[in-house]
Amino acid sequence: MTAVYLAAFIVGGVSVLTALLLADVGHGDGMPFLSLTGISAALVGAGTGGLIGTWAGFGTLPTAVLAGASAVVLAFVLNGVLLPYLRRQQSNSHRGRSSYIGLLGTVTLEVPAGGWGEVSFVDADGNRVFSRAKSDEPASLPKSTRVYIADIDSDFVHVVAVPET
Numbered sequence: 001m002t003a004v005y006l007a008a009f010i011v012g013g014v015s016v017l018t019a020l021l022l023a024d025v026g027h028g029d030g031m032p033f034l035s036l037t038g039i040s041a042a043l044v045g046a047g048t049g050g051l052i053g054t055w056a057g058f059g060t061l062p063t064a065v066l067a068g069a070s071a072v073v074l075a076f077v078l079n080g081v082l083l084p085y086l087r088r089q090q091s092n093s094h095r096g097r098s099s100y101i102g103l104l105g106t107v108t109l110e111v112p113a114g115g116w117g118e119v120s121f122v123d124a125d126g127n128r129v130f131s132r133a134k135s136d137e138p139a140s141l142p143k144s145t146r147v148y149i150a151d152i153d154s155d156f157v158h159v160v161a162v163p164e165t
Helices: 002-021 036-055 059-091
Strands: 102-110 118-121 130-133 144-151 157-161
Touching: 002 036, 036 059, 118 144, 130 144
Parallel strands: 130 157
Antiparallel strands: 102 118, 102 144, 118 130, 144 157
């Protein structure tokens, strides 16, 4: 039985990696647990649970129950938690850096006059972004200064200090 669980683990692992790296992680219509990724995750879970049960010296039935439970849990985690996160990141990657213009942020690493530092801000999708920043201000912008992103180039966001009210 160990060979069957080992084969399930190997085939499932290769299938999951193939599905995540080479296949489209699109939304898909239908039942997500019947997708290539869902079935592959279940195979990895069954193989892992079966191998653990076999190596721990469980009997055939407890090992099969552990394998089945592991398959269900891993398929749920992948399809219910990881894939929705990857889909959000995939759709997020189509936005250009030009969407940062007009956002407010905070200096996280001092931006000296004529030099560069780092700012943190939340993009249009609600993701926290850290970016290298430059400023044309005559004085340096200390940490925690509120800034407005006025322009971007390939390396930096160009920021202006926001006056405190």
